[in-house]
Amino acid sequence: MANSKYEYVKDFEQPDPLLPNTWIVVRIDGRGFHKLSDFYKFEKPNDRRALDLMNAAAAEVMKDLPDLCIAYGVSDEFSFVFHPSSQLFERRSAKLVTTIVSTFTAHYIYLWATFFPSNPLKPPFLPSFDGRAVLYPSTRILRDYMSWRQVDCHINNLYNTTFWTMVLQGKMSNTEAEQELKGTVSSDKNEILFKRFGINYNNEEEIYKKGSVLYRQYALQEPKTIQTSTEDEAVVPEAQQSKTQQEKFKKLRRKAQVVIDHVDIIKDEFWERRPWIISGKPGKLLEQN
Template sequence: MANSRFEYVKNFEQPDHLLPNTWVVVRIDGRGFTKLCTKYNFEKPNDRRALDLMNAAAKAVVTEIPETTIAYGVSDEYSFVFHKSCTLFERRASKLVSTIVSTFTAYYIHLWSSHFPDTPLSAPLPSFDGRAVCYPSVQNLRDYMSWRQADCHINNLYNTTFWTLIKRGGMDGKEAEKFLAGTLAADKNEILFSKYQINYNNEPEIFKKGSVVFRDYELVEPDNRDLAKVADDAAEPPQQSRTQAENEKKQRAKARVVVDHLDIIKDDFWGRRPWLLSNKPGKIPKQT
């Protein structure tokens, strides 16, 4: 591009490179989704169609952007994780966030009719906002993921009990809220079981655990050593040649991206899938 006297305006751009050697989480949230749920009459407390749509959009993002290592979603939010060695967009926060948000939103709207065939979209259309957060260690990252899944369980237990009191107990919102004030998890489980014969443990895993999106390689026997220490052994991510990086990117592109509803708080999930923390592609399972 030829220089011009107007080019000085580039100096107003502020650098927004994220900290090197840190895990990056881009978390997106639905904007105004309470109104959207009402507008399209989403089922309470969980609308499986809406959750499947969120998961389909997230799967498309992970598939299109192979630098993502794992994603976790619940309700109208999704967290996309980039390995600490990731250099996509030179780790510019604005580029990472805008790419994730725009790609997710595009697929959410594109796939809407597949999940809501009898309910066409109309303005205002669904949209999402996002932010990028850096986590210095594997333990920090896992604690973040655990926090989101623990939140999923807490909120779902409350919402399941709340809406049961309304739908089957004949209460209105204020009465149900007052009835549940100060109750613990055991109390809510007891209310569901003793009053309505609902065993919360039998609720679908997607509601209780949320959804995890990742590339599927052959599982391995978990390493008994501390997983956080193993993954953080290297103070600096190893430098790769461009050829090595491209080869690994191609390997990731060949892997099947899956959506599952698993416990990501316990060590077993991470220990049997070392590629999530090492960023090294695993072995592609044989087709049966």
């Protein structure tokens, strides 16, 4: 392309590469989803259709971007994780965030009719999401971040389940329920659910209690002790991998099935049985039936 006298404006663009050899988490959140969920009459405390829609959109993002190694979602938020070795878009923050947000939003809107066939989208209540990129320097801190989100899921869901049960089944006003729950701990909420309404919280669906974790499925491995420091030292940036190796890994990632699970990601077992998430190296593909 020929130069022009106007090309100097490119100098105003600021470079925004993220630090190398760090985990990149792009976390997206729904904008104004309280009003949106009220307008479309989402069920309380959880609307399975809405959660399945979030998961379906997230799965499409994972398929579109093989550099993603894991994602975790709850309510109207999702965290997408890039391995420290990823060089996608030269690790430019704006490119990574906008690609995740726009791709997720596009699939969310496209798939809406599948999950809400009798409730079409109408302006001004159209779904949109914002996002930000956060860096985590070690595997342990990345796992602590994921654990934080899952603990938050449990705390919020237990509160919401108790609150809406008191309102919908106990016929209490929102204010009355809020006042009674103020200062309570988990055991108090479990007791309210069981003694007043005969609900054992442990029997609630796992998707509500644990959220949703998405990853590429390979042959599971037997659990073993994770050496976090060794793993962190062993990270090999894609830029230092041969082109043949990079292409091989990408093909294996694209061939692997993206699964949606509702399991404990705080304990070591989840990570030990799926070492490819931490190592960044695809595992053994499952045989197709």
